[in-house]
Amino acid sequence: MQTVMVVSGASERFWNQTPFRSYLFNAFSLLLPSGEQFVIRAMEDAATRLPEGAPLQEEVAQFVREERAHQRAHRLYNTQLAAQGYNAVALEARIGRAVQGLEQALAWKERLALAAALEYLTALISRQALRGEGWLVHNACRQSSLWRWHCEEEVAHHGVALRLLNEVGQVGYGRRLGLYVLASLILLGDVARHTWDFFQTDRAQCRLTWGGGVRSAAEFVLRQGMGLARMAVGWLGYGLPLHRLVPAPHAGRNAEKTRIEVRPLKARDIPRLLVLEHRKWSDDQAASAQAMAQRIAAHPQLCMGAFCPRTGEALASLFLKPISAAQLQGARTWADCAEVGSQDGAQPSRDLFGISLSSVSPQGVEAIFAFFWPRALKAGWRQIYLGSPVPGLARWRRSETHAPVESYVYATRRGMPQDPQLRYYWQKGFKTIVACKPDYFPHAASLDYGVVVRGRIPLSSLAPLWRHVPLPWLRGMQRCMARVL
Numbered sequence: 001m002q003t004v005m006v007v008s009g010a011s012e013r014f015w016n017q018t019p020f021r022s023y024l025f026n027a028f029s030l031l032l033p034s035g036e037q038f039v040i041r042a043m044e045d046a047a048t049r050l051p052e053g054a055p056l057q058e059e060v061a062q063f064v065r066e067e068r069a070h071q072r073a074h075r076l077y078n079t080q081l082a083a084q085g086y087n088a089v090a091l092e093a094r095i096g097r098a099v100q101g102l103e104q105a106l107a108w109k110e111r112l113a114l115a116a117a118l119e120y121l122t123a124l125i126s127r128q129a130l131r132g133e134g135w136l137v138h139n140a141c142r143q144s145s146l147w148r149w150h151c152e153e154e155v156a157h158h159g160v161a162l163r164l165l166n167e168v169g170q171v172g173y174g175r176r177l178g179l180y181v182l183a184s185l186i187l188l189g190d191v192a193r194h195t196w197d198f199f200q201t202d203r204a205q206c207r208l209t210w211g212g213g214v215r216s217a218a219e220f221v222l223r224q225g226m227g228l229a230r231m232a233v234g235w236l237g238y239g240l241p242l243h244r245l246v247p248a249p250h251a252g253r254n255a256e257k258t259r260i261e262v263r264p265l266k267a268r269d270i271p272r273l274l275v276l277e278h279r280k281w282s283d284d285q286a287a288s289a290q291a292m293a294q295r296i297a298a299h300p301q302l303c304m305g306a307f308c309p310r311t312g313e314a315l316a317s318l319f320l321k322p323i324s325a326a327q328l329q330g331a332r333t334w335a336d337c338a339e340v341g342s343q344d345g346a347q348p349s350r351d352l353f354g355i356s357l358s359s360v361s362p363q364g365v366e367a368i369f370a371f372f373w374p375r376a377l378k379a380g381w382r383q384i385y386l387g388s389p390v391p392g393l394a395r396w397r398r399s400e401t402h403a404p405v406e407s408y409v410y411a412t413r414r415g416m417p418q419d420p421q422l423r424y425y426w427q428k429g430f431k432t433i434v435a436c437k438p439d440y441f442p443h444a445a446s447l448d449y450g451v452v453v454r455g456r457i458p459l460s461s462l463a464p465l466w467r468h469v470p471l472p473w474l475r476g477m478q479r480c481m482a483r484v485l
Contacts, residue, residue, distance in 0.1 A: 013084060015143045016136065019199070019208055020216035025136070025147055026081055027194030028125075030088060031187070032074040034096040035118065036067045038103065042115035043161060045108050049168040051424035052389060053280055055362040056163060063160045066153050073146055086201050091194055098186075112169040113176050116161040117183035117238070120245075123158035124234045126151035128227050135224065159247035166246050168420055173241075180238050260315060260364055262371040265296050265303040269314070273305065273358075276314040280358045284442070287319075287356060295319045295355065298340040301379075302352065304372060306364035315364030316357070318372070323353040323385060328434070334387040334441040334450055350382040350463075374474030376457050377466040385454050386430060391445040392419045409436045409451055422451060430455035 016022040047060040082088040103111065129135045129151050136151070137144050171179070202208040221228070238245065265273070270292050277286035296303045302320040307313065321340050328351075331337040338355045359365045396408045410433065411418040416426050422433070430453040440450025459466075466474065 012141070012143075013202075013207065015141050018216045018219065019202065019213060020195070020220050021135065021137075023195040023198040024191065024220075025143070026086075026198060027191040029074045029077050029081070030091050030194050031095055031190055033071050033078065033092065034099045036071050038099045038111070039115040039118060039161070040064050040067050041103065042108070042111040043164060046112040046164050046169050049392070049420045050164075051421040052391065053358060054167075054424060055359050055365060056160075056167060058360050059157075059160045059362075060164060063157050066157060070150055070153070073150070077143075077146065085205065087197055091197060095190065109169045109171045110175070110179060112161070112165055113171045113179045114183055116165040117176075117180040118187070119154070119158040119161040120180075120238055121183055121187055121235075122154045124231055126154040127234075128231055130155070131227065134227060162242070162246045166242050170242065176242065177239065184235070259309065260361075260367040261307045261309045262304060262367045263307075264300055265292075265305045265317065267293055267296060269305055269307075270296075272307070272312065272314040273317055276317060276358050276360065279360055292319075294340050295321070301375070304368050306359075306361070306367045306371075315361035316359035316368050318357050318368050319355040320352045320384070321355060322349050323351055324349040325351070328353070328385060328452070332437070333439065337385075337387055337452075350380055352381055352384045354384055354386040373457070374471060377460060377463065377474055378469075378471055380460075380463040380467065381457055382460045382463065383454055383456050384430075385434065385452055386425060387440060388421050388425055388430075388451045388453055389441070389443045389446040390419045390449055390451055391421050391443070393447050393449060394445050397447065405438075405447075405449055406436055409433065409449075422453065425453050425455075428455070429458075 014022045016025060043060055043063060047057055050057050050060075078088045078092060102114070106114065130148065136147055138148070165176075170176075199208065199213050203210065203213065270289050273292055274286075274289060280286075299321050302322075304318045305314055306316040308315055321338070323337065328337065337353050357365070390409060393405065393408055397405075400407070408418065409422070413423075417423045417433075432454040434452040434454050437450050437452065439448050442448055443450075
């Protein structure tokens with residue numbers, strides 16, 4: 001959404017019905033350009049620690065786009081506040097210096113935790129602002145339109161920061177709460193400072209008396225007592241464990257409202273799959289049309305796609321192939337493992353190799369897993385192997401110049417792999433590291449190393465039984481599919 005903010009004339013100075021209510025939102029606006037830049041940098045920095053192709057990367061990218069739109073709108077808003085005679089330029093500059101100090105003082109995990117706390121608080125305030133007209137007037141004025149748009153987006157996307165914190169940036173319960181209290185004090189202190197400055201400016205220019213300002217503030221507090229109490233309860237809610245705070249992906253307005261279509265891939269799907277590939281991977285990583293056609297022709301039942309039924313857009317794709325233990329051991333590179341059409345004479349295998357998983361939708365991935373799991377049981381597939389990069393290796397190597405690579409690959413933190421990509425796959429069920437291979441595929445952050453990991457398909461040990469169970473019955477067990485990958 002592109003918003004142009006123009007505030008002109010004294011008649012719009014108290015646009016939100018009363019002076020105090022107008023000051024309150026104007027005060028928040030001065031925080032936003034620098035504050036949202038802090039959040040953007042923290043999120044983008046933390047997102048580099050995510051596994052490649054993780055659906056959360058797309059959510060972070062969308063979050064950043066929305067925050068940058070908020071910045072542009074509020075810079076225009078603040079310019080108009082300065083034109084009305086307020087000390088907006090000086091107050092914004094002070095916020096900018098304070099934000100720079102925080103960025104220099106905090107490590108990346110702490111910056112992410114502080115950003116998540118700020119997003120939680122702004123969503124808490126935004127929900128209250130959108131509740132009726134007790135906080136925010138609902139009319140055709142430009143300020144009201146901008147704030148309602150902004151508040152709606154804050155409510156919708158605040159969970160992205162919490163999910164990212166839970167995924168890569170956990171700092172410990174005490175530190176997380178300490179940074180939350182810091183975020184609360186920053187917001188409260190700066191909003192109070194800005195509100196007081198606005199009042200002093202209007203009083204000096206004889207636009208508002210002491211009595212008028214006090215009555216305006218008292219009226220707000222008395223009338224919004226229940227709302228403030230509700231917010232106090234919400235504020236305390238941040239003390240819950242982090243996994244309880246994290247909302248489901250796309251839980252707000254971004255929730256997909258149409259059922260996702262999942263089916264085996266056909267050659268006619270390749271143009272849409274290429275769009276998906278180039279959205280998720282660089283040119284040298286994305287599969288070519290020829291490679292996709294070969295995979296589909298060789299193993300049509302092991303190539304699946306998730307599509308939006310309304311637009312036909314490819315949301316996710318999964319390419320698999322059978323692989324034997326001998327082929328896996330003899331493969332020197334990922335390309336050797338992923339090659340199709342050259343396995344004549346190979347011993348039959350009940351194992352699969354995951355060639356690629358591309359996605360711009362977490363729901364698309366889950367839909368593919370749910371589609372494939374009962375079919376995997378019916379066909380008797382037992383295990384799935386993947387070739388994984390180790391994107392934290394290059395950073396680790398800078399401080400551990402002589403330690404063997406395996407020291408990093410097998411290192412754990414809280415019982416899970418230290419490397420973010422291996423940790424992501426571990427959470428999806430790939431908990432066994434089979435091999436660590438040099439020159440496995442070009443990947444600078446992994447120093448070209450690759451790690452082969454293995455996951456067992458849930459309940460596949462009962463394969464002789466599943467052959468005799470009708471596929472519709474197995475579909476009823478699809479809720480277990482989330483544990484496959």
